[in-house]
Amino acid sequence: MGTRAFYIRTYGCQMNELDSELVAGGLVKAGFQAAASLEEAGVVVLNTCTVRDSAERKALGLLGLLARRKRERQPELVLVLCGCVAQAHGTALLERVPELNVVCGTRNIQHLPKFVRRAIEGAGPIVDIADDDMVDLCYEPGTRSGRVKAFVSVMRGCDNYCSYCVVPYVRGREVSRPAGGIVAEVRRLVERGAKEVTLLGQNVNSYGRGLDDANDHAGPRDFAGLLEQVGAVEGLRRLRFVTSHPKDISERLIEAIAGLPVVCEYLHFPAQAGSDTVLARMNRGYTRGHYLGLVEKLRARVPGIALSTDLIVGFPGETDAEFSETVSLVETVRYDGAFMFKYSPRPGTAAAALDDDVPLEVKKARLARILELQDEISLEKNRALIGRQMEVLVEGPSRKNAARYSGRTRCNRIAVFEACPERAGELVTVEIRGATPHTLHASLTESGPGRARG
Ligand code: 5AD
Numbered sequence: 001m002g003t004r005a006f007y008i009r010t011y012g013c014q015m016n017e018l019d020s021e022l023v024a025g026g027l028v029k030a031g032f033q034a035a036a037s038l039e040e041a042g043v044v045v046l047n048t049c050t051v052r053d054s055a056e057r058k059a060l061g062l063l064g065l066l067a068r069r070k071r072e073r074q075p076e077l078v079l080v081l082c083g084c085v086a087q088a089h090g091t092a093l094l095e096r097v098p099e100l101n102v103v104c105g106t107r108n109i110q111h112l113p114k115f116v117r118r119a120i121e122g123a124g125p126i127v128d129i130a131d132d133d134m135v136d137l138c139y140e141p142g143t144r145s146g147r148v149k150a151f152v153s154v155m156r157g158c159d160n161y162c163s164y165c166v167v168p169y170v171r172g173r174e175v176s177r178p179a180g181g182i183v184a185e186v187r188r189l190v191e192r193g194a195k196e197v198t199l200l201g202q203n204v205n206s207y208g209r210g211l212d213d214a215n216d217h218a219g220p221r222d223f224a225g226l227l228e229q230v231g232a233v234e235g236l237r238r239l240r241f242v243t244s245h246p247k248d249i250s251e252r253l254i255e256a257i258a259g260l261p262v263v264c265e266y267l268h269f270p271a272q273a274g275s276d277t278v279l280a281r282m283n284r285g286y287t288r289g290h291y292l293g294l295v296e297k298l299r300a301r302v303p304g305i306a307l308s309t310d311l312i313v314g315f316p317g318e319t320d321a322e323f324s325e326t327v328s329l330v331e332t333v334r335y336d337g338a339f340m341f342k343y344s345p346r347p348g349t350a351a352a353a354l355d356d357d358v359p360l361e362v363k364k365a366r367l368a369r370i371l372e373l374q375d376e377i378s379l380e381k382n383r384a385l386i387g388r389q390m391e392v393l394v395e396g397p398s399r400k401n402a403a404r405y406s407g408r409t410r411c412n413r414i415a416v417f418e419a420c421p422e423r424a425g426e427l428v429t430v431e432i433r434g435a436t437p438h439t440l441h442a443s444l445t446e447s448g449p450g451r452a453r454g
């Protein structure tokens, strides 16, 4: 258990995954090494999520266990909490867990290696959640070389203030990153082996707001323009982006998805609810009609596009009738995938002032209902792909069965096929042989790297 071996556990969204990579890169640069497991680490970093209470509880549960390990058998263990829980609770975490060495907010992670070093040298607890301390948006790829898939942040924060959401409070105001740095980072990642890049932001479609000639001389002012610039990077084979807010999806964006071959035929654009009254209470800024109009346009302009959503059930005041509109939205759109959650009140948000009046049992039943419905739809849609040839980016051994390999199609489905270590990191063509709601079972075709769409 070397003090210089670190382990990072990441909770929550892809933004956190990216931040963890950046923290890992920073720690390696500062002379630390990745530990093989949590048990072998001398420094443990929990990069936390507070979007729902359950996510927060998971991280704090592990922190409690680690604090015990430190008290009972590893007093030199350095415990670091970063991410959204750190930002939300700051110093209060030290009262709860005095064993913590470092609490580091969402905009302060570039200082984390320095804080860890000080902790090892014996400094008292360090808390840095200053929100005027912008993360240096110019990322060095750190340890990210040699990866075939990479995340690249295009903006941070969110100005939307959906009434249920804690993100604007823990991630701060929306700030777009000048395009020059984004393109340069993508170019570097591609040079180091990346074939697929996912552009990340809480609401990528409002990219460019606030950028002006002073900080981004020749750059694009909107997300469609950014896609064009990034899409032109030589050697990049696939471009994805999350998350899109339905109120900000423009004609130009739809045209960019349709017209740029490198942009994958896949859009994640959370509806959150199917009822206009709930959408208004959520402060989402669009109606069911507007949303369905977008679905129609997207499908007309981008044949075969896969659509996915996030949905919340049991928002304050949600009646049976309002919930059934979410059910009917799922039936109408027939999503390719959906992430569904029970409403969880978050301190400080507008909705926290509303009575959380949908009983837990009702929330659970509503969630089970739409989960089941979506599973049926996903299965039908996946089965319809049987016999099709699709392009897959080979990632490596499948999580569930290491004797098989897995990768994703352009439409973001997981395909599992025979092991092919010699083709890891390559784009290959597979033929779909079978389907479950969440996986396509496939086999490699002889035709090699193909341009099969899908
Ligand atoms: N309760 C339940 N789900 C939430 N989400 C965000 N805030 C909450 C909350 N308070 C969901 C939304 C969002 C996804 C990342 O998490 O669906 O799109």
Ligand code: SF4
Pocket: 158, 159, 160, 161, 162, 165, 166, 167, 168, 202, 203, 245
């Ligand atoms: Fe939260 Fe809404 Fe911003 Fe998404 S768009 S991060 S749901 S406030």
